[in-house]
Amino acid sequence: MIYDVIIVGGNIAGLWLGHLLNRSDLKVLVLERNKSVLDTFLGALFYTEKESKEYNIEKFILNKTRKVEIRFIDSNCKEYSRVFVRDDKENPIIMLDEHKLKLDLLDELKKSSNVDIKLNSLVTIITEKRNRVEVELKNKTKYSGKVIVGADGCNSIVAKIFNFPEIKICNAYRYILENCDIDSNNNLFYINLKQLGIGYAWLYPRSKTTCNFGIGSIDRVKGMTKYLMKLKANLPGLKNSKIKNLNGGQLPVSYRRNIVKGRVMLLGNAAGQINPLIGGGVKTTMDAAAIIADVLKKSKKQEFDLNLLKEYEKKYFNSDFGKDIIKTCERVSIVLKLNTHPWFADVGEKFIKFGNYEIRTWSLGKKGNVLKFVIRHLILSLKLLWIYLRTRNKKI
Numbered sequence: 525m526i527y528d529v530i531i532v533g534g535n536i537a538g539l540w541l542g543h544l545l546n547r548s549d550l551k552v553l554v555l556e557r558n559k560s561v562l563d564t565f566l567g568a569l570f571y572t573e574k575e576s577k578e579y580n581i582e583k584f585i586l587n588k589t590r591k592v593e594i595r596f597i598d599s600n601c602k603e604y605s606r607v608f609v610r611d612d613k614e615n616p617i618i619m620l621d622e623h624k625l626k627l628d629l630l631d632e633l634k635k636s637s638n639v640d641i642k643l644n645s646l647v648t649i650i651t652e653k654r655n656r657v658e659v660e661l662k663n664k665t666k667y668s669g670k671v672i673v674g675a676d677g678c679n680s681i682v683a684k685i686f687n688f689p690e691i692k693i694c695n696a697y698r699y700i701l702e703n704c705d706i707d708s709n710n711n712l713f714y715i716n717l718k719q720l721g722i723g724y725a726w727l728y729p730r731s732k733t734t735c736n737f738g739i740g741s742i743d744r745v746k747g748m749t750k751y752l753m754k755l756k757a758n759l760p761g762l763k764n765s766k767i768k769n770l771n772g773g774q775l776p777v778s779y780r781r782n783i784v785k786g787r788v789m790l791l792g793n794a795a796g797q798i799n800p801l802i803g804g805g806v807k808t809t810m811d812a813a814a815i816i817a818d819v820l821k822k823s824k825k826q827e828f829d830l831n832l833l834k835e836y837e838k839k840y841f842n843s844d845f846g847k848d849i850i851k852t853c854e855r856v857s858i859v860l861k862l863n864t865h866p867w868f869a870d871v872g873e874k875f876i877k878f879g880n881y882e883i884r885t886w887s888l889g890k891k892g893n894v895l896k897f898v899i900r901h902l903i904l905s906l907k908l909l910w911i912y913l914r915t916r917n918k919k920i
């Protein structure tokens with residue numbers, strides 16, 4: 525049997541695309557290497573209640589929060605400055621119950637007559653044949669499909685085999701803490717540029733007594749969990765908390781310039797569809813899956829017209845969320861370049877961006893230094909100026 529679409533990867537990207545294609549006339553196969561979809565990471569924040577209604581996932585809401593606050597801290601975890609980013613009662617941010625959502629999607633796909641889902645199925649080889657793609661699992665089982673979607677994370681085997689452009693990756697860790705005494709309305713970000721570089725620790729309340737407490741950095745690797753534990757010990761609301769669960773994973777911090785090649789498409793982390801500063805990839809992955817689902821349904825009518833499949837790439841790069849990801853990735857790469865220069869060691873602070881809000885301090889040091897920098901790195905400076913001019917209205 526030849527499937528219309530084979531999706532490699534059964535975390536949120538694969539499950540959500542499977543869900544969107546269920547009840548279409550496409551025959552779909554989802555292959556996930558793990559025995560369970562629950563032990564892979566999700567955790568969705570920066571997703572507003574209004575958006576959750578559009579996706580019909582309100583029943584998975586765990587907590588609603590109206591505030592976002594950034595706290596700048598020193599290496600002893602003492603706060604020295606604070607910025608309120610958001611306080612919006614009308615449109616709260618939601619925390620999803622990732623387990624319930626994934627269980628529900630899995631259950632739906634298991635019952636579906638159009639979508640087959642196979643767990644414990646590690647894809648090891650993919651070969652392109654005439655008008656189809658053949659996928660081989662570790663146990664040598666083979667499946668054929670007319671189109672293949674790589675939803676297999678930032679180390680995507682699909683992207684590697686089909687020579688998609690490389691992507692930069694960083695690590696992040698998340699604890700679920702119990703026994704906390706926190707404001708269940710307030711999402712907190714802790715920034716310490718010297719220790720965490722372009723990154724931060726976060727506290728997202730799941731309730732008054734439980735929270736997601738995590739850490740991630742683009743340009744630092746060592747000592748992250750140690751610093752997080754120091755922060756936990758220093759925050760009054762967390763002093764008596766207990767670790768219920770630790771999860772970690774990798775995030776893309778750059779995007780792929782190509783996400784469609786012939787009958788191969790990339791989605792979610794595999795495509796770099798995640799905002800590297802906010803770390804939020806669930807909503808953007810769902811948005812991108814909606815574009816793929818539309819394009820697949822349309823192009824199927826013409827036996828998968830490869831030109832129509834390319835529409836996914838065009839639509840994604842022209843979408844507001846796609847543009848936002850690219851813009852943020854560009855900034856991150858500029859900040860990383862600048863940070864290697866002693867005059868600009870704290871430049872990361874100028875580009876911190878949360879959703880539509882930006883925090884800029886512009887403490888560039890002595891004017892003479894800036895002038896020297898501009899003369900030496902004229903193209904980079906013009907690029908920075910261009911980015912600044914394009915985004916200056918969003919400054920807070």
Ligand SMILES: Cc1cc2nc3c(=O)[nH]c(=O)nc-3n(C[C@H](O)[C@H](O)[C@H](O)COP(=O)(O)OP(=O)(O)OC[C@H]3O[C@@H](n4cnc5c(N)ncnc54)[C@H](O)[C@@H]3O)c2cc1C
Pocket residue numbers: 532533534535536537538555556557558564565566567568569570645646647648675676677678680681696697698738771772773774775791792793794798803804805806807809
């Ligand atoms: C610590 C941390 C905290 C985060 N917090 C948030 C948050 O609060 N909000 C938010 O929106 N986002 C958050 N994210 C990001 C979010 O987890 C990702 O953007 C999202 O999971 C992307 O999903 P995905 O399905 O594309 O990729 P992944 O989650 O990477 O899933 C890829 C799937 O493919 C499978 N796979 C890989 N290779 C193969 C193979 N060869 N064969 C078969 N299967 C394979 C894997 O087992 C996995 O299930 C966080 C990420 C991390 C690491």
